[in-house]
């Protein structure tokens with residue numbers, strides 16, 4: 038008979054992946070303790086998707102993830118798919134809706150997703166201990182997790198502490214420290230899905246609040262979605278997506294009219310509206326403040342009939358290929374995810390167990406796996422948590 042502080046499995050981090058793993062292991066009859074240092078479980082789930090939790094995407098593929106080991110995600114994404122999670126959502130009668138790009142959101146609130154995970158954990162007999170700070174982890178035959186609430190022993194230890202974004206939600210670097218303690222490689226972290234700061238752009242503040250549909254390209258990747266001008270730079274889904282592929286010093290290219298061949302459009306206007314100014318014509322397609330800003334130095338107040346082919350080409354190039362070099366990102370306080378993390382080459386892609394340390398598992402965002410915007414990061418938390426839960 039085991040003592041009351043001895044468990045089959047201890048999971049550190051009661052976020053998306055930790056809760057998923059706990060219920061899956063509990064259902065297998067494993068005696069599971071889930072440790073969380075915040076007052077409540079699942080804080081990040083509650084703020085996800087603007088409080089509506091974009092819990093998955095109708096189309097999920099390894100191409101939607103960044104990792105130094107790009108094939109690592111394939112196995113788990115196949116074994117616990119978006120349809121498996123949708124099934125769970127439907128079993129609980131959670132109402133949801135599809136938005137653009139196949140993104141699925143709760144109709145009610147993100148609380149619906151957290152509540153169903155807590156119920157699943159409850160039904161599986163998982164013990165959740167919140168407000169519990171981990172002081173030290175030791176390993177002999179078993180793991181010993183020393184905390185402010187006492188020492189806990191387990192055969193399997195799962196690290197599900199997430200990434201560094203949103204420190205106010207309880208993010209810490211404990212997961213990386215545990216990896217390093219056990220000699221497991223960690224890849225340098227950067228904020229991901231994060232707005233850009235454009236300090237060098239003069240008069241940029243005048244554009245604050247403008248939102249347009251555009252295509253943003255960086256390092257050979259392009260994303261078509263909304264771009265939002267902030268008082269410090271650029272945000273919006275297309276920018277957040279591009280930020281995952283951006284490194285300091287890289288330029289980004291914004292096509293403000295991705296669905297229009299501007300040179301052809303200008304030729305049409307020259308025939309049909311020769312007396313209109315270029316600025317007025319462009320303002321029928323884009324917000325006037327943005328047109329005025331991008332027009333600087335292009336002399337767009339003259340009628341379109343007076344503009345030659347060379348001029349037109351130059352104007353078209355600015356509106357469909359605006360190039361800007363962000364000075365930095367807004368950092369972890371505004372980032373949705375963390376790029377980098379525990380090197381997945383160190384783990385089995387089937388069990389998530391460390392190849393070096395028997396019984397030690399890493400799941401979710403603490404790994405060097407970063408999803409696109411659109412429900413991919415939570416799907417990774419569900420898939421990795423569920424799969425590890427079959428083995429711990």
Ligand SMILES: Cc1cc2nc3c(=O)[nH]c(=O)nc-3n(C[C@H](O)[C@H](O)[C@H](O)COP(=O)(O)OP(=O)(O)OC[C@H]3O[C@@H](n4cnc5c(N)ncnc54)[C@H](O)[C@@H]3O)c2cc1C
Pocket residue numbers: 049050051052053054055072073074075078079080081082084085086087090091092093169170171197198199200202203206207208209210211372373374400401402403411412413414415416418
């Ligand atoms: C504002 C915002 C909105 C987002 N919206 C979406 C979205 O709509 N769709 C989507 O797919 N993704 C979204 N994400 C990303 C998604 O929330 C994360 O990728 C996902 O929650 C990661 O799951 P995880 O279990 O790895 O980590 P988390 O869910 O972050 O859970 C980690 C848990 O570990 C706990 N923890 C940390 N350190 C310790 C410690 N030392 N001791 C004990 N416990 C600890 C934390 O308090 C937390 O509860 C969003 C992120 C943010 C910040």
